[in-house]
Amino acid sequence: MNEVQLEVAKAYPNDSGRGIARLDPDTLLHLKLSPGDIIEIEGAETTAAKVWRADRQDWNTDTVRIDGFTRQNADVGIGERVTIRKAEATKADRLVLAPPEEASVQFGSDAAGMVKRQILKRPVVERDIVPVMSSTNHPFMRSPGQAIPLIAVETDPDGVCLITEDTEVELREEPISGFEKTGGGITYEDIGGLGSEIQRVREMVELPMKHPQIFKKLGIDPPQGVLLHGPPGTGKTLLAKAVANETSASFFSIAGPEIISKYYGESEQQLREIFEDATEESPSIIFIDELDSIAPKREDVTGEVERRVVAQLLTMMDGLESRGQVIVIAATNRVDSVDPALRRPGRFDREIEIGVPDETGRKEILQIHTRGMPLADDVSLDTMAAETHGFVGADIESLTKEAAMKALRRYLPEIDLDEEDIPPSLIDRMIIKRADFRGALNE
């Protein structure tokens, strides 16, 4: 059978949530595929995607670029190999979508129609996560601008199905239980401009988690603690969450300042419990935000609590036996204020600097945060990237949200707040213009 094995790479920033796979011309030729064709992607599970041509820099690299949803659908991680073959897609008569466990979604009256328009001509396999955008264009769900992962609980017929105008799409509000895939969570496509930093974190964290035997064989200890340092809002927390999500590790989060409790012994107790839970549910990532606030240099410490918390943290880190299966990632804005005892070998002995993004990074971050937004033709992300010198990711996120709010204010006079439904024609017309970004930028 005509098939190839390729290495999985992350999707381009604009591709996320579109159900596409990028292949290079060689692979297309070999599999007799044209852009727009449907392929089967087989990892630990099998899913399908629509083929697009890869950008030139990816040619001859033996990779396929797919987003976090498709990776979850195929149950593979970045760097793992999948088998690709042309799919026999049949037209779907029916598709039933439901939110994953614990998600609560409310659908408006025309939601099924809007969802169908979004996923038209896309392939779906039963049990797939089908990301659906809820943007200002599709105000039938909460959290605008984000992809809502719905799950294909039923397709008719089975196998690789193609959504067409004739497909009957049914939406269920009742969350579906017992599905392992959640589709939620941060993936590497949600991080802009930190290519080499992501690569380093993956080597330090993913590698020992997924292949502990490599470290055993070479007689080296996998890292126990990784310290991410850099200015606030640059994506440290985002990166830690993405690694946990992409490795399917349990994620435990400790907010530095919050764990300092005034009651005697409570902070230590809380730390101990988190480490115990993390060990029990390993592989796990424990994320400690603002490490400097719980573990400042001891000479700086006046508080008794801080001193005890540092001692407890040292004990817990030294006591971690599940080498490589529980990794502590800490973040700080002030690396020099972290207790040196915590930076010794076996503790936070790896450091990665997460800096302010450059122009290319800013463009990627802009692409990520405007993904679900209906942008007017006059909006140039290149220009905006050039004009936002000094902005960190968090600044760019607020800029895009503010621009959307400005656009909304333009349409407010046309919206009757007493009416339950907003006319679909108005929703279809809503766009965010260059002037909205300009206005947001000048504030």
Ligand code: ADP
């Ligand atoms: P930090 O932990 O470094 O203080 P966060 O990861 O909490 O920063 O970032 C806050 C928010 O800013 C994120 O939720 C995200 O929306 C946005 N953001 C920050 N950095 C990036 C980035 N590199 N790419 C995309 N979004 C980013």
